[in-house]
Amino acid sequence: MVIETIIVSAVSMGGIAAALAVFLIFADSKLKVKTDPMVDKLTDMLPGTNCGGCGVPGCSAFAEALIKGEMSPGGCVAGGEDVVNEIAALLGVDAGSKSRMLAVVLCKGGSAEAVQKATYRGEVNCTAADISGGGKGCVYGCLGLGECVDACDFGAMGMDDNGLPVVFYDKCVGCGACAKACPRDIIEMHPEEHKLFVYCKNKDKGPKAKKVCTVACIACSLCAKDCEVEGAIAMQSNIAVIEYGPDPLGGDAIKRCPTKCILFDVEKDVTKERFEAAQKGAVLKTG
Amino acid sequence: MGLKTFDRGIHPAYNKELASSKAITPAALPKTVIIPLRQHAGAPCTALVKKGDVVEEGQKIADVEAFVSAPIHASISGKVKEIDLYQHPVGMKVPSIVITGDGEKKDWGTSGGVTVDLASLTPDAIRTTIRESGIVGMGGAGFPTAVKLNAPKGKKIDTIVLNGCECEPYLTADHRIMLEEADKVVWGMRALMKGVGAPNGFIGIEDNKKDAIEAIKLALGPSCTDIKVIELETKYPQGAEKMLIKAALNRKVPKGKLPLDVGVVVNNVGTAAAIFDALNYGKPLIERVVTVSGNGIKEPKNLLCRIGTTFEEIIKQCGGLKEGGEFEVLNGGPMMGIAQMQLDVPVIKGTSGITALMGEVIKPKKYDACIRCASCVEACPMALMPYRLGDYGNMQRLDDFNGWGGFDCIECGCCSYVCPSKRPLLQWIRLGKLRVRQNQQAQQEQAQLAEQASAK
Numbered sequence: 229m230v231i232e233t234i235i236v237s238a239v240s241m242g243g244i245a246a247a248l249a250v251f252l253i254f255a256d257s258k259l260k261v262k263t264d265p266m267v268d269k270l271t272d273m274l275p276g277t278n279c280g281g282c283g284v285p286g287c288s289a290f291a292e293a294l295i296k297g298e299m300s301p302g303g304c305v306a307g308g309e310d311v312v313n314e315i316a317a318l319l320g321v322d323a324g325s326k327s328r329m330l331a332v333v334l335c336k337g338g339s340a341e342a343v344q345k346a347t348y349r350g351e352v353n354c355t356a357a358d359i360s361g362g363g364k365g366c367v368y369g370c371l372g373l374g375e376c377v378d379a380c381d382f383g384a385m386g387m388d389d390n391g392l393p394v395v396f397y398d399k400c401v402g403c404g405a406c407a408k409a410c411p412r413d414i415i416e417m418h419p420e421e422h423k424l425f426v427y428c429k430n431k432d433k434g435p436k437a438k439k440v441c442t443v444a445c446i447a448c449s450l451c452a453k454d455c456e457v458e459g460a461i462a463m464q465s466n467i468a469v470i471e472y473g474p475d476p477l478g479g480d481a482i483k484r485c486p487t488k489c490i491l492f493d494v495e496k497d498v499t500k501e502r503f504e505a506a507q508k509g510a511v512l513k514t515g
Numbered sequence: 516m517g518l519k520t521f522d523r524g525i526h527p528a529y530n531k532e533l534a535s536s537k538a539i540t541p542a543a544l545p546k547t548v549i550i551p552l553r554q555h556a557g558a559p560c561t562a563l564v565k566k567g568d569v570v571e572e573g574q575k576i577a578d579v580e581a582f583v584s585a586p587i588h589a590s591i592s593g594k595v596k597e598i599d600l601y602q603h604p605v606g607m608k609v610p611s612i613v614i615t616g617d618g619e620k621k622d623w624g625t626s627g628g629v630t631v632d633l634a635s636l637t638p639d640a641i642r643t644t645i646r647e648s649g650i651v652g653m654g655g656a657g658f659p660t661a662v663k664l665n666a667p668k669g670k671k672i673d674t675i676v677l678n679g680c681e682c683e684p685y686l687t688a689d690h691r692i693m694l695e696e697a698d699k700v701v702w703g704m705r706a707l708m709k710g711v712g713a714p715n716g717f718i719g720i721e722d723n724k725k726d727a728i729e730a731i732k733l734a735l736g737p738s739c740t741d742i743k744v745i746e747l748e749t750k751y752p753q754g755a756e757k758m759l760i761k762a763a764l765n766r767k768v769p770k771g772k773l774p775l776d777v778g779v780v781v782n783n784v785g786t787a788a789a790i791f792d793a794l795n796y797g798k799p800l801i802e803r804v805v806t807v808s809g810n811g812i813k814e815p816k817n818l819l820c821r822i823g824t825t826f827e828e829i830i831k832q833c834g835g836l837k838e839g840g841e842f843e844v845l846n847g848g849p850m851m852g853i854a855q856m857q858l859d860v861p862v863i864k865g866t867s868g869i870t871a872l873m874g875e876v877i878k879p880k881k882y883d884a885c886i887r888c889a890s891c892v893e894a895c896p897m898a899l900m901p902y903r904l905g906d907y908g909n910m911q912r913l914d915d916f917n918g919w920g921g922f923d924c925i926e927c928g929c930c931s932y933v934c935p936s937k938r939p940l941l942q943w944i945r946l947g948k949l950r951v952r953q954n955q956q957a958q959q960e961q962a963q964l965a966e967q968a969s970a971k
Contacts, residue, residue, distance in 0.1 A: 346855075349879045351946075355950070359949070360853055360855075367608055431600065
């Protein structure tokens with residue numbers, strides 16, 4: 229009796245298991261989704277942050293584009309030089325000379341410089357604050373609520389004591405998420421070689437701009453006159469706009485700026501380490 | 516049986532007594548006016564004058580060819596000082612014409628009574644005059660009135676509804692217009708009915724304005740059969756177009772459609788009075804009644820202000836802001852108004868009130884997690900689910916936001932008002948709408964770029 233039960237159950241369970249095993253073997257061979265092992269390999273090599281900086285959605289999509297030859301390894305902005313070179317070596321293609329892109333925050337009107345006309349008390353979020361205009365007298369400047377910092381997936385941004393976002397030169401991979409997040413388009417993406425920037429977006433005429441911020445561009449056009457490269461700086465809707473076609477150099481252009489809103493080669497000064505040290509120092513001082 | 520009304524909605528504190536007994540008084544003639552080129556829904560105008568030009572009161576100074584638009588007129592006579600970007604009361608900087616006045620007032624003869632026989636006017640003439648006078652909906656949204664009256668072919672408008680609800684707390688401008696200019700309102704109403712060929716007219720008034728109901732009934736006379744006054748329950752947002760149609764006619768405007776699709780055109784009582792002035796005296800829309808009220812204003816008033824007068828100047832004429840503390844100054848009432856960050860913004864055609872609040876009511880409140888009580892769902896007059904829409908808007912889940920009807924939201928603010936966790940639901944929904952629109956714009960631009968690239 230006991231033996232019989234054991235035999236019946238062993239045979240029936242074994243039968244079911246065998247049937248399922250046959251089905252699984254069949255499914256494995258017939259229904260398998262064929263993937264290019266190269267895609268998996270490349271995806272593993274890529275940073276895996278899915279930042280979208282290359283222009284396609286996600287790292288595996290970029291890997292597919294690489295194999296199809298639609299993109300060059302240099303398109304990956306987050307990976308850095310090593311990853312790009314490794315991939316180029318693996319695929320046997322040119323790395324693609326793409327210079328490093330960096331985010332630049334083009335407003336220096338923090339709480340110390342910009343006139344505060346009202347207190348913004350609504351939802352703490354730049355896009356929401358932009359609807360009513362925020363609290364600053366300048367409606368073109370940084371709202372200072374940090375939507376760009378929240379958008380950064382690489383820990384490459386922070387808010388300084390002056391209420392302005394800063395980009396860490398050593399950490400920024402140039403994915404452009406912060407530029408997309410900014411409702412006032414203050415953050416722009418520039419190649420590393422660009423060193424001269426006008427840190428103001430105020431489109432008002434000089435006197436009006438000066439009234440709301442001490443570091444506003446007042447469109448005096450001194451920088452355009454002083455610039456070594458002729459025609460590199462032009463006035464457009466009351467702001468100085470820099471053409472990077474021929475390198476505008478920059479040593480001279482910044483010299484006579486009355487509000488010091490055009491600056492040369494200051495982006496590289498902010499690194500994460502220095503920023504954090506400065507933050508700590510500030511805490512110690514105030515605490 | 517109770518009074519007619521719509522489903523759901525809320526009963527906020529109305530605080531109308533602050534200004535409801537104050538007669539409409541003309542404000543002092545402003546020395547300079549800032550007239551934004553965007554004062555209506557639709558295409559913004561382009562300036563017809565340039566810096567240094569001398570303009571007359573009522574002269575057309577900006578216009579645009581587009582169908583959905585309304586021209587803009589000089590509200591004072593004087594010289595064009597500049598055309599530059601100025602802060603707009605609805606946010607952002609907008610190109611505006613600044614006029615320095617010469618201190619002279621034009622006499623439009625507005626106390627002369629009826630000068631035109633309505634029967635002699637053709638519907639086309641009525642519509643043209645309304646368009647040329649720059650008349651837009653004066654309840655706040657500023658939709659060009661002439662466009663409303665131009666029903667597309669195949670659509671028959673059988674009813675004009677005049678909106679005298681004024682459900683927004685604090686505001687009393689429409690109330691005073693109905694009391695003081697009832698004859699103008701009724702005449703303007705008949706002109707509107709003639710303009711679209713609608714046989715029926717309804718004037719919807721909330722029952723907290725009994726004296727206005729009496730005044731309008733008196734102006735209509737006992738033998739009037741085509742226009743009816745409907746007494747509506749006092750409830751917010753009774754004055755929203757779709758709510759008013761439901762309450763007055765029991766017709767439901769389908770999702771995504773306009774009142775036109777159910778044969779109705781809704782206009783504000785202020786618009787009707789402006790139409791009277793335009794048709795009888797040729798006076799374009801250059802001034803409007805603005806209620807200045809709120810607990811931060813020394814003497815609440817109903818002022819007849821020129822378009823382009825700054826808030827600062829108007830508040831000064833009402834005794835100024837009270838001493839001490841912080842203020843929240845709104846363009847409009849507390850439910851739908853937009854907070855201003857500076858006071859040198861101008862009154863535009865859609866500014867029905869300026870509300871200055873202070874003290875406890877404007878203290879920032881911390882919000883808590885949603886407790887799923889569904890108070891917002893019970894309050895939403897559009898039968899949406901604000902707790903979901905708010906989260907979708909805030910978290911950028913824009914497909915879900917669209918799918919759950921985010922764009923049907925009329926931004927009345929009932930959800931934020933009732934939320935026990937004080938969640939800023941409406942603000943998040945507005946964010947969602949803004950982001951969806953931005954995305955659409957970006958996509959269009961990309962498509963255009965792609966087209967250009969392929970054309971090459």
